Amino acid sequence: MAILHSNKANKTKKFQLKDTYDTPLFGNKEMDITLPKNIIGQDSVSPEVAYRLIKDELMDEGNARLNLATFCQTFMEPEATKLMAESFEKNAIDKSEYPQTTELENRCVSIIANLWNAQPDENYLGTSTIGSSEACMLGGMAMKFRWRAAAQARGLDLTKQKPNLIISSGYQVCWEKFCVYWDIEMRCVPLDEQHLSLDTTKVLDYVDDYTIGIVGILGLTYTGKFDDIVALNSIVEKYNQRHEHQLAIHVDAASGGLYTPFVNPELEWDFRLKNVVSINASGHKYGLVYPGVGWVLWRDEVYLPDELIFSVSYLGGELPTMAINFSHSASHLIGQYYNFLRFGYNGYKAIHERTKDVAQYLAKSIELTGLFEIYNDATNLPIVCWCMKENTGKQWDLYDLADRLLIHGWQIPAYPLPANLEEVIIQRMVIRADLSMDMAELLVRDFNEAIEQLDKAHYLVSGGENKHTKPSGFTH
Numbered sequence: 001m002a003i004l005h006s007n008k009a010n011k012t013k014k015f016q017l018k019d020t021y022d023t024p025l026f027g028n029k030e031m032d033i034t035l036p037k038n039i040i041g042q043d044s045v046s047p048e049v050a051y052r053l054i055k056d057e058l059m060d061e062g063n064a065r066l067n068l069a070t071f072c073q074t075f076m077e078p079e080a081t082k083l084m085a086e087s088f089e090k091n092a093i094d095k096s097e098y099p100q101t102t103e104l105e106n107r108c109v110s111i112i113a114n115l116w117n118a119q120p121d122e123n124y125l126g127t128s129t130i131g132s133s134e135a136c137m138l139g140g141m142a143m144k145f146r147w148r149a150a151a152q153a154r155g156l157d158l159t160k161q162k163p164n165l166i167i168s169s170g171y172q173v174c175w176e177k178f179c180v181y182w183d184i185e186m187r188c189v190p191l192d193e194q195h196l197s198l199d200t201t202k203v204l205d206y207v208d209d210y211t212i213g214i215v216g217i218l219g220l221t222y223t224g225k226f227d228d229i230v231a232l233n234s235i236v237e238k239y240n241q242r243h244e245h246q247l248a249i250h251v252d253a254a255s256g257g258l259y260t261p262f263v264n265p266e267l268e269w270d271f272r273l274k275n276v277v278s279i280n281a282s283g284h285k286y287g288l289v290y291p292g293v294g295w296v297l298w299r300d301e302v303y304l305p306d307e308l309i310f311s312v313s314y315l316g317g318e319l320p321t322m323a324i325n326f327s328h329s330a331s332h333l334i335g336q337y338y339n340f341l342r343f344g345y346n347g348y349k350a351i352h353e354r355t356k357d358v359a360q361y362l363a364k365s366i367e368l369t370g371l372f373e374i375y376n377d378a379t380n381l382p383i384v385c386w387c388m389k390e391n392t393g394k395q396w397d398l399y400d401l402a403d404r405l406l407i408h409g410w411q412i413p414a415y416p417l418p419a420n421l422e423e424v425i426i427q428r429m430v431i432r433a434d435l436s437m438d439m440a441e442l443l444v445r446d447f448n449e450a451i452e453q454l455d456k457a458h459y460l461v462s463g464g465e466n467k468h469t470k471p472s473g474f475t476h
């Protein structure tokens with residue numbers, strides 16, 4: 001073998017230090033390098049070594065499937081992954097080079113429009129996006145442009161104040177971004193103990209001629225609760241009948257949009273409601289695709305102002321597109337189409353209902369400890385969240401419980417509720433399709449054991465009375 005071991009040789013004959021094909025990976029000299037952090041490395045390394053070194057660096061990030069903090073999909077079938085890996089090079093924006101990919105995207109839009117009860121006498125329109133954030137931006141921009149055109153026509157002084165958007169304070173951060181980026185005043189209807197989702201009785205207090213629209217949320221990120229879109233729709237309908245200024249509703253259905261149509265199809269929240277003009281959902285949440293795909297649809301083309309539509313050439317013709325991003329891989333929307341084809345309506349229904357069973361079992365088990373008040377028992381979405389009952393006499397809190405569970409690999413975060421309710425600390429589990437009942441039983445075992453251990457722990461508290469100061473350690 002041509003491998004030289006002496007240090008001297010190492011220095012002087014650097015370029016002869018070639019490992020051969022039978023050198024074991026972990027005996028390979030290339031494994032001795034530290035990875036480039038600020039400056040690109042000088043020499044190449046073999047693909048096996050590059051793969052192994054990077055894979056190993058990522059090793060301690062935990063097991064995504066035990067991460068019950070995320071709504072994002074953590075499992076897809078090998079055939080889906082294969083298909084997606086084989087289509088990484090397809091650029092979703094390049095409609096003329098990839099017309100069949102475009103066709104698959106259009107099929108997805110139609111399938112989703114149908115799931116959201118698009119009305120036969122209207123011409124729905126929609127697009128894939130990178131996720132709900134991009135989708136919400138597009139939905140919000142359409143509302144802003146439409147409002148502006150109508151306001152101008154009515155002779156409203158557009159310089160007098162900023163346009164505003166109304167949403168509950170349980171909004172996801174993308175709406176704050178939307179308002180900052182597009183210079184819109186965000187008007188938040190606060191949550192309170194009686195209203196853990198949008199308080200529809202208060203919405204109109206926030207409306208004026210500068211309101212571009214109201215966002216209803218089908219699945220608050222904090223708690224999984226649904227805004228009452230039916231009530232919102234009737235309030236908006238009454239307003240619209242009395243005013244020239246017309247209000248529109250955008251439903252942020254990031255998590256509910258591809259869950260509810262399968263599990264509670266009778267629940268009205270979508271295009272069956274007249275004033276819901278646009279809806280977004282994340283394909284990578286309950287659409288069951290890996291992170292990187294979202295959807296936004298308008299019930300009719302009149303709700304998407306022309307200025308927001310750009311034409312790209314497609315099969316010798318022109319195709320309307322709207323997107324904030326330009327180039328990105330089409331593999332995720334192909335993955336979405338795979339899931340629609342592969343699972344069908346009944347498959348999605350079966351998967352989501354089973355997920356719901358698991359979530360309800362977990363909610364029951366957590367309630368059985370007697371220590372927690374359940375905020376959401378998976379009624380709408382398979383999300384369980386709870387706060388600690390008062391007077392449990394426990395010396396530990398939900399942050400400690402989250403820490404304890406992490407020892408078993410479970411990521412189940414504790415955090416404060418949004419503005420006005422920030423005193424309430426809750427803990428939340430997002431149950432996804434890949435958490436089986438068997439895994440859930442193990443989770444309950446770990447959960448109960450964590451409580452037992454915390455009860456027996458001797459805290460070494462640093463920082464005295466401050467209730468947000470975490471114990472600096474414990475023994476048991």
Ligand SMILES: *Cc1c(COP(=O)(O)O)cnc(C)c1O
Nearest residue numbers: 131132133172221252254255282
């Ligand atoms: C997750 C979420 C978003 C953002 O979605 P991405 O797909 O991650 O961009 C927006 N709104 C709500 C209600 C969400 O739950």
